[in-house]
Amino acid sequence: MKKLSQAGLMSIPVVIICLATLWFFPMWRIDMRAPQYPDGLSMQIWINDVKGDVPIINGLNHYIGMKTIHQEDFLEFVFMPVSIAFFMAAGILIMVLKKKILYYCWTGIFLVIALLSFGDFYRWEYNYGHQLDPNPPIKVPGMSYQPPLIGYKKLLNFEVLSQPDVAGWFYIASGLILVGITYYEWKKK
Amino acid sequence: MKRLSLMLGLAVATTAAMQSCKMKTAATAVQGDAASKTYVAPGKYDEIYNFVSGGFNGQVSVYGLPSGRLLKVIPVFAVNPENGYGYSEETKAMLNTTNGLIPWDDQHHLDLSQTNGEQDGRWLFANANNTPRVARIDLTTFKTMEILQIPNSAGNHSSPFITENTEYVVAGTRFSVPLGSEDVPISSFKDNFHSTASFISVDKNSGKMDLAFQIVLPGMNLDLSHAGKGPSHDWFFFSSYNTEQAYTLLEVNASQKDKDYIVAVNWKKAEEYAKAGKGKKVPATYAHNTYDEHKQTATSEIKNEVLLLDPKDCPDMVYMIPCPKSPHGCDIDPSGEYIVGSGKLAALIPVFSFSKMTKAIAGKQFEGDFKGIPIIKYEAALHGEVQKPGLGPLHTEFDGKGNAYTSMFLSSEVVKWSLKDLQVLDRVPTYYSVGHLMIPGGDTRKPGGKYLVAYNKITKDRFLPTGPELAQSAQLYDISGDKMQLILDFPTFGEPHYAQACQASLIKDKQVKYYDINKNGHDYVTMGEKKANVVRKGNRVDIYMTAIRSHLVPDNIEGVFVGDEVYFHVTNLEQDWDIPHGFAIKNNPNAELLIMPGETVTLKFSPDKQGIYPFYCTDFCSALHQEMSGYLRVSPKGANVPLKFGTGETVTSVAAK
Ligand SMILES: [Cu+2]
Numbered sequence: 001m002k003k004l005s006q007a008g009l010m011s012i013p014v015v016i017i018c019l020a021t022l023w024f025f026p027m028w029r030i031d032m033r034a035p036q037y038p039d040g041l042s043m044q045i046w047i048n049d050v051k052g053d054v055p056i057i058n059g060l061n062h063y064i065g066m067k068t069i070h071q072e073d074f075l076e077f078v079f080m081p082v083s084i085a086f087f088m089a090a091g092i093l094i095m096v097l098k099k100k101i102l103y104y105c106w107t108g109i110f111l112v113i114a115l116l117s118f119g120d121f122y123r124w125e126y127n128y129g130h131q132l133d134p135n136p137p138i139k140v141p142g143m144s145y146q147p148p149l150i151g152y153k154k155l156l157n158f159e160v161l162s163q164p165d166v167a168g169w170f171y172i173a174s175g176l177i178l179v180g181i182t183y184y185e186w187k188k189k
Numbered sequence: 190m191k192r193l194s195l196m197l198g199l200a201v202a203t204t205a206a207m208q209s210c211k212m213k214t215a216a217t218a219v220q221g222d223a224a225s226k227t228y229v230a231p232g233k234y235d236e237i238y239n240f241v242s243g244g245f246n247g248q249v250s251v252y253g254l255p256s257g258r259l260l261k262v263i264p265v266f267a268v269n270p271e272n273g274y275g276y277s278e279e280t281k282a283m284l285n286t287t288n289g290l291i292p293w294d295d296q297h298h299l300d301l302s303q304t305n306g307e308q309d310g311r312w313l314f315a316n317a318n319n320t321p322r323v324a325r326i327d328l329t330t331f332k333t334m335e336i337l338q339i340p341n342s343a344g345n346h347s348s349p350f351i352t353e354n355t356e357y358v359v360a361g362t363r364f365s366v367p368l369g370s371e372d373v374p375i376s377s378f379k380d381n382f383h384s385t386a387s388f389i390s391v392d393k394n395s396g397k398m399d400l401a402f403q404i405v406l407p408g409m410n411l412d413l414s415h416a417g418k419g420p421s422h423d424w425f426f427f428s429s430y431n432t433e434q435a436y437t438l439l440e441v442n443a444s445q446k447d448k449d450y451i452v453a454v455n456w457k458k459a460e461e462y463a464k465a466g467k468g469k470k471v472p473a474t475y476a477h478n479t480y481d482e483h484k485q486t487a488t489s490e491i492k493n494e495v496l497l498l499d500p501k502d503c504p505d506m507v508y509m510i511p512c513p514k515s516p517h518g519c520d521i522d523p524s525g526e527y528i529v530g531s532g533k534l535a536a537l538i539p540v541f542s543f544s545k546m547t548k549a550i551a552g553k554q555f556e557g558d559f560k561g562i563p564i565i566k567y568e569a570a571l572h573g574e575v576q577k578p579g580l581g582p583l584h585t586e587f588d589g590k591g592n593a594y595t596s597m598f599l600s601s602e603v604v605k606w607s608l609k610d611l612q613v614l615d616r617v618p619t620y621y622s623v624g625h626l627m628i629p630g631g632d633t634r635k636p637g638g639k640y641l642v643a644y645n646k647i648t649k650d651r652f653l654p655t656g657p658e659l660a661q662s663a664q665l666y667d668i669s670g671d672k673m674q675l676i677l678d679f680p681t682f683g684e685p686h687y688a689q690a691c692q693a694s695l696i697k698d699k700q701v702k703y704y705d706i707n708k709n710g711h712d713y714v715t716m717g718e719k720k721a722n723v724v725r726k727g728n729r730v731d732i733y734m735t736a737i738r739s740h741l742v743p744d745n746i747e748g749v750f751v752g753d754e755v756y757f758h759v760t761n762l763e764q765d766w767d768i769p770h771g772f773a774i775k776n777n778p779n780a781e782l783l784i785m786p787g788e789t790v791t792l793k794f795s796p797d798k799q800g801i802y803p804f805y806c807t808d809f810c811s812a813l814h815q816e817m818s819g820y821l822r823v824s825p826k827g828a829n830v831p832l833k834f835g836t837g838e839t840v841t842s843v844a845a846k
Contacts, residue, residue, distance in 0.1 A: 056765050059738055063812060137739075137813055 002100040005188060011181045012095045012103075016088050018174035022047040023081075025166035028121075030147055032057070034158045043069075044165060047084065048077040064145060065136025066128055076120060083113055100185050107178040114175060122149050223676040226667055229256040234697070237629055237690050239642065240299050240313055241663070243267075244684030247294040249315055249326065254629075254640060254690060255665055257679030265324045265333045266294035266317045268780075274333075276780035278756065278791035279711075280480070285489035286320055286338050287474045295319045297686040298349060298413075302396075306353040306418045306634030310695035312396050314349035314358050321345035323360055323389060325396055329701045334480045337398045340473035340495055341368050341385045347414035347427050347519075351391075353634075357456060358398065360387040361411035361427050368405070368497075369473070378436040382408035385497075386427060386454060397479070402463040402496040404454060404507065407560035408434050410443070411452070413518050413584070418634050419525030421543040423457035426528055428512065428519035432559065443515070444534060448567065450509040450559065451519055451530050453546065462503040468496040483710040485789055500562050508550060509559050511567040512539055518584035518625075522593065523634050527572060527608055529593060531582035538582050538595060540611060542572035575611045578604050583624060584687075586631030588638035588668060596626040596643060603643055603666065605673060617673045619664055621647040628668070629690035637692070641666045641673065644685040652680050661685065702766040704787030711789035713758035718742040723834045730755045732834075736770040736784060737762040738811040740836060741804070744819030748832030751799055751825055760789040771807025774821065781807050796823040 026044035029052075033040040041053040041060075049071050058068040071077060087109060094102045129146025145155055148162045164172060229235055235253030238260075243249055247267030251260045268275030268284065275284045275292055284290050294317035302312040312334075313326040321339035326332065339345055344363030351358050362384040367373050373381040383405050390401040410431040417424040432449045435442030462468065473495040480487040500507040514534035521528055528541040549555075549569035556566045581599030588594065592614065595604050601622050605615040623645050629637040643664045651662050660680035667674040706716070715721055715733040721742040722733040730753050735742045741759075749755055759772045763786035773781035777794050784790045796802065805818035824830045 059763075059765075062738075137816075 002185075004094075004098045004100055004103055005185060008100070008103055008181050008185050009095060009098060011177050012091045015174040015177055016091050018170040018177070019084055019088055021167040021170040022084060025170075026051065027165055027168040027171060029163060029165040031161045031163075032158050047080050047167070050074070061145075063136065063138045064140070064143075065133030065138075066145060067131065067133075069128075074124075076117075076124075080117065087113065103185060104182055107182045110175060110178050114171075118149070125149065219675055223674070227255040227257065227665065227677040229253070229258075234693060236693055237637075237640070238693055238696055239627075239629075239688055239690040240301070241644070241681060241685040241688040242299050242315065243296045243682065244686055245293075245295050246683035247296050247317070248683065249296065249299065249313070250682045250685075251331070252663070252679070252681075253693075254642070255677065257663065257665060257677050259682065261331060262682060263326060263331050263333065265315050265326065266291075266296055266322060266336070268292040270780040272783035273780045273790060273792065276792075277782055278793060279486045279789075282487040282489040283333060283336055283478045283480060285478055286322070286476050287491065288320065291320050293319075294322065296683075297346060299687055299689045300349050300351045300358070301689045301691055302355045302391075303351060303633060304354055308630055308633055308635075308691045308695060309355075310691060310699065312355075312391075313689065314351060316345050316348035316360065318345055318363070321348075321360060321362075323349045323358055323398065325391075325398060327396070328696050329699045332480070334396070334482075335398055336476075336478045337389060337400060338475040338477070339387050339400070340475040341366070341383070341403060341497075342387065344410075347386075347411045349389075350414045350416060350425075352416040352425070352456065353418050353422055355391050355393075357401065357416075357425075358389040358391060359414055359416075359425060359427075360389065361385070361414055363410050363412065365408035365410065369471070375436055378408055379434050382434075382436070384409055384411050384429075386411065386425070386452070388456060388459065398477075400475070400477075400492070400495060402459065402468055402498050404459060404498045404500065406452065406500070406507070407432075407562070409449075412516065415519055415521045415632060416456075417521055417525050417543065418523070421521065421525040421528075423455055424543070425454045425456050426519045426521065427452040427454070428516035428530060430515035430517075446514075448511040448513050449515055449532075450564070451512045451516060451528065451541070452562075453508045453510060453565075455506050458506045459498055459503065462498055462506060463496055467502050468498045470494050470496055483708070485704075485709065485711045505550075507562050508546075509562050509564040510541055510546065510570050511556075511564060512541075513537065518582070518595075520585040520587075520593075520632065522587050522608055523589050523636055525634075529585045529595075531585060531595060533581050533583055533598065535582070536577065536580070538575035538578050538585075538606075540572045540575065540608070541570045545572065546570040573611045575606050575613065578606065578613055579616065584626060586626055586628040586641070587636050588628055588631070588641075589636035590638050594626060594628065594631075594641055594668070594673075596623040598622055598624065603641065603673060605668075615671070615673055617666065617675060619643045619645055620651050620662060620678065621645055621649060623664075624685075625687045627688040627690060629692070637690075639667070639669050640690075641668045642688065642690070644681065644688060646684070648680070651678055663688075703764055703768075704785060706760075706762060706764060706787040709760070709787060709789060711758075711760075713756075713791060714789045715758065715760040717762070718836075721834070721836070723748075723832060725832055728753045730832075732757050734759045735762050736760070736772065736806065736817070738768070739806075739813030739817045741772075741806070741817060741819050742836040743834035744836045746820070746834045747822040747824075748830045749796070749821060749823050750828065750830075751796055751823060753796065753823075755794045755796065755821070757792045757794065757804070758789055759784050759792070761786050763787070768810060769808050770810055770817070772804065773807045774804040775802045783808055794821075796821075799823050799825045 028045040030043045043052040237254035239252040239254045249263045264274040300314045301308045315324045321342040325335040327334045339360045342362045343366045346363035347361030349358045365382040365384045367381045386404045389398045412428045414427045431443035478489045512530040514532040516530040517533045518531040549565045554566045554569040555563045579597035579600040583596045585595045606613045623643045626643045645662045648659045648662045662678045665677040724731045761784040782790045802821040
């Protein structure tokens with residue numbers, strides 16, 4: 001079995017540190033702005049919580065019959081920290097064993113987790129945007145309220161911007177490192 | 190048409206001959222670029238908060254400058270049905286006095302708190318002239334937090350002026366009265382009537398006021414006041430009139446003497462005497478009302494004693510400076526050296542020098558005494574006189590560049606003059622009959638030299654007419670150049686007497702946006718809709734109600750009877766800026782409520798007729814505001830209707846008895 005190169009080895013703690021930011025910073029943010037909210041409303045999604053102007057957003061959402069958002073309704077907030085923690089632990093093991101093949105697997109697992117999380121996020125947004133109370137106070141024909149997965153969208157009079165937050169950028173960086181190093185190791189053999 | 194306006198112009202010119210040779214009418218008084226100087230574009234903020242006394246409406250209004258836009262009316266000494274101030278169970282105590290709840294007053298002067306002689310944007314103090322009171326308004330919430338009644342006083346006019354570090358707020362008597370409540374003939378004025386200068390200490394951190402001591406002065410009228418600054422820090426100066434000690438037909442009898450006095454009080458000495466036990470504790474009842482932010486409720490405490498300091502027992506504490514004819518304003522320049530007296534019947538403005546005054550005291554340059562209080566020789570304390578300034582000088586403020594600006598009531602103008610050589614530099618007409626004027630920070634060590642506002646008593650042709658009573662006006666002048674320039678006039682609410690203004694930046698960012706519901710310590714708070722409840726005790730019914738966009742919980746209440754005392758304790762659960770909810774009940778003779786986010790307020794309702802009483806939110810809070818309502822069923826006394834309440838899915842639950 002091929003040994004990991006020096007660069008490959010060094011990338012592991014970097015990736016682990018990048019991922020550790022998930023416990024200290026929000027990973028995603030959804031910003032909203034409308035004329036009656038000049039300072040804007042903002043919701044930050046953490047690895048295990050959702051923070052920001054959630055009560056105000058919930059209050060607004062009740063007009064259109066959207067479900068209110070509560071931390072305890074998300075199994076993701078349990079699974080996410082556990083799976084990322086395991087992933088980080090696996091990194092330490094690979095650092096000890098120094099096997100290339102394990103590094104490739106590690107990258108693979110990362111991509112699977114990333115893909116699943118994004119898929120889950122989309123499903124989450126879809127459900128909130130579409131599964132509306134059949135008797136809402138305000139019903140706009142043909143309107144659904146799914147926020148953008150990433151980027152900008154106009155929902156009624158609200159402008160909505162969805163983008164990674166601090167830890168999200170570190171998460172993306174760790175993905176780029178993993179793929180980059182995998183490619184580099186692959187080429188080297 | 191041209192001829193007509195020319196003739197009108199001539200008429201104005203003859204009556205305004207004193208002012209200027211150029212004819213000025215409502216239309217021609219403003220130059221071309223005035224609008225651009227006061228235009229605040231939509232979405233932009235004003236530079237300055239202007240706090241204006243409300244006169245007979247007992248309130249304080251807040252304007253933005255330079256736009257002149259009314260931002261808020263703060264109820265202080267007057268009940269306000271708009272938001273329930275003075276009507277809600279929480280705020281009734283604020284207007285309590287030893288004569289019961291007094292729902293109105295005559296609010297004349299304001300002072301912004303200071304640190305080191307500069308505005309610190311913490312509190313605004315306001316006086317009540319009629320039932321002597323002093324109030325403190327918190328500038329993070331624009332709410333009245335405290336009201337202190339002043340005993341042994343009538344016509345609390347020279348108030349609420351403050352010292353440089355807000356150590357004391359003063360309250361001087363306009364109408365002398367007997368101390369205590371003894372029954373004496375009015376003709377015994379000279380023997381039995383006194384004026385008092387009350388010193389209210391202010392706690393550095395909380396702002397809490399306390400009547401520290403009163404200085405007993407001879408029977409006369411104290412008019413206005415200002416504290417010294419810098420070198421004169423230890424002193425307070427009061428203007429006085431009716432030192433003739435007349436008690437009838439004052440218009441003649443109080444204008445006999447050539448000179449009245451400026452009363453110079455060494456408050457540091459007074460403080461020492463008070464601490465050293467030189468004062469006399471005498472019985473006096475007065476109310477002290479405080480609003481507890483945590484409990485969101487005001488309490489009224491009746492105090493029973495006051496400490497009197499008699500100048501006879503306290504040497505070097507009080508001196509008199511002669512000042513020509515019935516001085517009104519008593520204003521200290523930013524350096525603290527000059528004391529400007531404004532004899533409202535005098536044809537000159539005397540300017541006294543603080544250093545000369547202290548020298549005169551040290552050299553005992555006295556010309557006798559007034560009821561035992563030494564009178565300093567006029568010339569010994571005088572810096573000089575401003576000659577022919579105009580007629581009826583009332584009040585002076587400063588621009589920090591060595592200039593003084595005096596309002597002239599009789600000749601209806603503002604006159605700018607130099608402190609150094611006492612020469613008149615400029616004059617502009619006012620529309621009409623100016624009372625006080627104000628420069629932002631113009632009575633502090635650091636005046637803002639950009640604007641001056643004149644507060645006028647009469648408006649005639651300035652605004653669209655509104656029947657027999659017209660609005661008073663405030664006029665904004667640009668004073669940044671050599672010549673004063675009128676740039677705006679705007680109508681005012683109530684009759685402003687004095688005003689204060691400061692840079693918006695001092696206050697704007699400190700605003701409380703909403704109250705943290707988790708810190709709500711109100712005795713009747715409802716922490717969440719699940720806690721909503723109705724509790725009966727005898728004929729008292731307490732309703733624990735919540736308000737959030739767009740419903741009230743409970744919104745159906747039954748089992749209330751004619752003759753019950755129903756207390757609606759409404760908690761606004763919102764945690765968002767500018768989302769108050771209102772609360773009103775059909776036919777309630779009381780008032781309505783405005784409940785700020787995170788706040789609990791109580792409205793009492795005593796139904797005396799059976800029926801269904803709708804209640805609803807009065808502050809348009811959301812798209813479903815009209816739906817934010819409910820019903821109270823009031824049944825005849827003794828009816829067999831169980832106590833029930835609920836909202837929507839929570840169904841009507843029955844309260845355990
Ligand atoms: Cu409402």
